Amino acid sequence: MRFGVVGTGVIGAGWTTRALARGWDVVATDPAPGAEERLRLAVDRAWESARKLGVFPGADPTRLEFAASLEEVVSVSEFVQESVPEHESLKKGVHEAIDAVADPDVVVASSSSGLLPSHLQAGLRHPGRLVIGHPFNPVYLLPLVEVLGGSQTSESALERAIAVYEDLGMYPLRVRTEIEGYLSDRLQEAMWREILHLVNDGVATTGELDEAILYGPGLRWAGMGTNLIFHLAGGENGMRHMLEQFGPALELPWTKLVAPPLSDDLIDAMVEGTSLQAGDRSIADLERTRDDYLIAVMRGLKAHDVGAGRTLARWEERLHGVQQQRWKTGDRIPNPLELYACPVEPEWVDYNRHMTESAYLLAAGWATDKLFRYIGIDDDYRAGGHSFY
Incomplete structure (x- = not known):
């Protein structure tokens, strides 16, 4: 997937980080002076938090490309997320420019927090592909994204947007009635x-x-x-x-x-x-504190399968199901296998800064799952009626 981002402020940078964490290529643009440097700094700051929730194999901030123009982004993207400032006239102009370049089957989503999509799509050549995908800050952690269409939006565009957001580990909430401000705001x-x-x-x-x-x-x-x-x-x-x-x-x-x-x-x-x-805490200090407690809260909710914890559990299930390496008959294994790697989380460390035995067992269990998948004992294997228990 090549994910296009138009507008790289706080929200655009959050979308960029989330898409990179999914292991996608991101092409972004913003005409503001110094925008590329600010975007890369924002991604670097957010990456540690994204990594704590888990990133897909191959995910790397270096897969971000900053383009000189909107046209360059749109011409190579499979999905476009617009995140320019919340002024209707500005957004309409940006969507007209996107509409003139993007392939007709490319869905274009706006991060608007309250504008009516019917107003944004009025006058476009391909109004049916415009949807609202309203996220919440920090986008790279919070799963909620409100999804709605305007009077001309096609059902297929809404379904495509929802599928993309689910693939990003988010919780798309379909807003059934077009209304200013949507629901959460x-x-x-x-x-x-x-x-x-x-x-x-x-x-x-x-x-x-x-x-x-x-x-x-x-x-x-x-x-x-x-x-x-x-x-x-x-x-x-x-x-x-x-x-x-x-x-x-x-x-x-x-x-x-x-x-x-x-x-x-x-x-x-x-x-x-x-x-x-x-x-005396800076904005950066407060952002780190916010990110850390959001991660802790979502992990706590995961144990009870409620709210954002349920979304996190689905994300982790997909992460652990990814297996890049597969053993085939005749393959030689000359060195110890490195199938699973993860950071040592703060809650894994005891009072004297040693990793606890229970944390070792948890990490070993995840590594064992990877080993089983490496030798072919995976979901398809079990679905075929086989078992190793």
Whole structure:
């Protein structure tokens, strides 16, 4: 697969890293001065986090090619992901340029976080191939991608986009109705507006509001989501009892939802509050912390087969199923086989910085799986009714 990226800011760089981790070739472009250098630095910074979740054989940042023009990217790509800034007129112009060059069967996806695809595809020669593929930052770790089409988008284009995103280890969520803001951002926006009101009215600081999520609802949301959590709040009778008991509170004027004016005082309060929270930690430091805890959370969820942990489990299953080397009758093995390699994860190390026995067993088990596949004992072997147990 040759994956095309048009626009290499934070989101475009995230797409680039994820596609490279899949073992694909990536061709990217951005007209901004210094864009190539910034993209390669961003990929290098993100690569360690991507590697912790697992990268496919042959995956390497050197498989990134930076092109001088949009036309060069589009002419050689099998799938194009546009990630230019969120201005409708700009995006429309970019899609017109892509549409003029790309083969008719190449699907073109936009990373837009809220624009209507029907507006973006209006006037294109091949409007049926335009889809929205809205990811979440950091794209190289978070699996969610909202997928929707416009009034002229073909079902085959949507199916193709979903297949590509699944191949990238993501969770494509089909948005069935074309609506501004899609799903997740509309939910986040409601909370964001209320945060602005609470800070503007002097009720709480940015740090206190973050703590109100970190130590309670945020932990619940990762594994179940709001609706299932509220279903539990209703006890044995579930959501019906919850709504009957707490529904009247919805009539109370607790929340405002409409955003307050972004006055200088409010902007200063938000900036000062988040600066105080960050302390002396740089953006790069905060990104590393974010990536590390996201990886830890997804691994924890994997053990319970819920949420993003389920997506991670499927990704790892595919990774362990990849076998580049195969033994054939008559092959000589002059040296010890090196069939499996992985980094030593922090949780594998005990208090005196030694790898634990259980971690050795885990790594040995994965290496044994590779050995079985090397000698032909794989999924096809078992599907044929054979067994080595």
